[in-house]
Amino acid sequence: MVLQKSLTYTLLLTSSLLFTACGSDSNDDSDTTVEESSVRAQDARSYAVDPATLPFDSSEDTTTDTWHGVMDNGAGYRVEVPENWNGILVMWTHGYRGTGEELTVSNPSIREWLIENNYAWAASSYSKNYYDVEAGVEDTNELALKFTTIAEDNGRTLTAPVKTFIVGQSMGGHVAAAAVEQETLSSARNQVLYDGALPMCGVVGGTHEFDYLLDFTFAAQHVAGLGPDSFPADFDQPAIDAVLWDTVPSFTEQGVPTADGLKLEAIARNLSGGDRPVFEAGFRGGYYNVVMGTGGRDGTVNGILEKDLTGNTDTVYQLDNDPSQSAEENTFNNTILRVEGDPTANAPRSEGLRYIPEINGQFTVPVLTIHGLGDLYVPFVHEQIYRRRAIANGSADLLVQRAIRAPGHCDFTADEQITAFSDLANWVINDDKPDGDNVLDAAQVADEAYGCEYSDPARSAFMDACSSLN
Incomplete structure (x- = not known):
């Protein structure tokens, strides 16, 4: 369940974004700002x-x-x-x-x-x-x-x-x-x-994991022509699945993608590590639904953080293995919703x-x-x-x-x-x-x-x- 909160994200819709391949694949320890203690949703939970x-x-x-x-x-x-x-x-x-x-x-x-x-x-x-x-x-x-x-x-x-x-x-x-x-x-x-x-x-x-989950679910929505236009993303997975799959994946049956589903498969292949054996079976298996469900959370990682962590401003969505951008890829990248995480969301802390x-x-x-x-x-x-x-x-x-x-x-x-x-x-x-x-x-x-x-x-x-x- 996603905790409701006011978002601190910057929502970016622009037709002239400067992309850097694998932008969130860097050592993101450059922020040395020490974040002082604050009250998080996690602090109020009992176990x-x-x-x-x-x-x-x-x-x-x-x-x-x-x-x-x-x-x-x-x-x-x-x-x-x-x-x-x-x-x-x-x-x-x-x-x-x-x-x-x-x-x-x-x-x-x-x-x-x-x-x-x-x-x-x-x-x-x-x-x-x-x-x-x-x-x-x-x-x-x-x-x-x-x-x-x-x-x-x-x-x-x-x-x-x-x-x-x-x-x-x-x-x-x-x-x-x-x-x-x-x-x-x-x-x-x-x-x-x-x-x-x-x-x-x-x-x-x-923390790249949370950028990846956002990238995947945003791409699924965008390929399906159903958004996203906000974050946390307000999306209807059955409607997305109807566009992307002839047979929706499950843990008991491999999915059969439509032509649009094959586009998402190509994007996901590049987001998840590039061309490699067994990827197709993984994409068309039951974890597709887990990723879609998990990726719909907000950038506080369910209240572990007080501020929003994830973003996709530097993500390059690719439909093939060619790093140069085709006209279709340029259109996709220039029209997908861009969100920027708060760089202080996961800052070092003075007490641990x-x-x-x-x-x-x-x-x-x-x-x-x-x-x-x-x-x-x-x-x-x-x-x-x-x-x-x-x-x-x-x-x-x-x-x-x-x-x-x-x-x-x-x-x-x-x-x-x-x-x-x-x-x-x-x-x-x-x-x-x-x-x-x-x-x-x-x-x-x-x-x-x-x-x-x-x-x-x-x-x-x-x-x-x-x-x-x-």
Whole structure:
């Protein structure tokens, strides 16, 4: 649900806009204005965890200590330590939990493998829901700092971890990436020096995600000839779908686009990372509806911010891979509604992290990512933004990225995740840097076999082009 508020957006309709390709793909940390505390919608919301949901049992045929509880900040937690702990702690960061009042904890997606290999893990519910990455970072860090105290309170004496990793998916990937950023290390209230990070399907382009959602939904409306003429956009998705789809996408049936729908598909391909395998299946799948619903929110990110963040003044909407603008593209770009976000909306704060922590590509520990090529919700372009920022800030040698031939969001097999984590751990512990994919070479990304190297051969679809490599 979108909170109603008076918008501070500048609405721009002009026939002579100067476009810069990938304008929102830059390191947007140039604003050093410190935003003083103000009252946000998020500050007035109440959340609680049901203690009855926290207990959990050891996996079958394992011997572990399983602990749970509620921290002073209201966040619930779970901790599991094997009998023969190897001294390494893995902090698990969960994804977006929606807008409800109940806080919930989830176990790591690779829990069984971690325990079998004698890793301990801990996971927080966070103290707040909505897209509150600040809470995710602070609460995860606080739990990591309390790990040995929790063990002692439960009758087991543990030494401090010799290594600590942070691993998460989607919004949790944003948390994991932010946790190792230099800005976080200098401004977080709870500071943890992680030894490595594994963001999976992560929002590693940071606030670009919200520009992308705006760009996509604006483009859908404009292609359909139904707006937008305001923001938050007042649009009728069934009416848009009637223009764009012969068969509307769902999670059970691939969509069949009309000629206009193919135009949106071309625009979305360029907005989300360029020509690449599996994109078409992702665009024509059920996440189309998720993107349309999420992209209709206002620029305060559902009250996480007080001011409007997102804009599209620098976005170039393209119908093909040619960067030069055709007459049709010029008309499209010159007639679509342009909105400008407030550059102070997510400014640094004097009392802690930004409300949406930045991902600037400034880190000094190994980071390994995996990302689905067809992901329409948190698209592959995040990996390209992350790489460019790491290059600009001298961190590129510490970043390994892998493309997975998956059409959905966080659509990974257990083997893909386990391989990624074990390779990251080996890198950190033995200084053995693993290989990854080139995410910036357009020709490589567009190759029909791109993403084969690190995709699970057992995948049942989208692996035909990989047969010659196996």
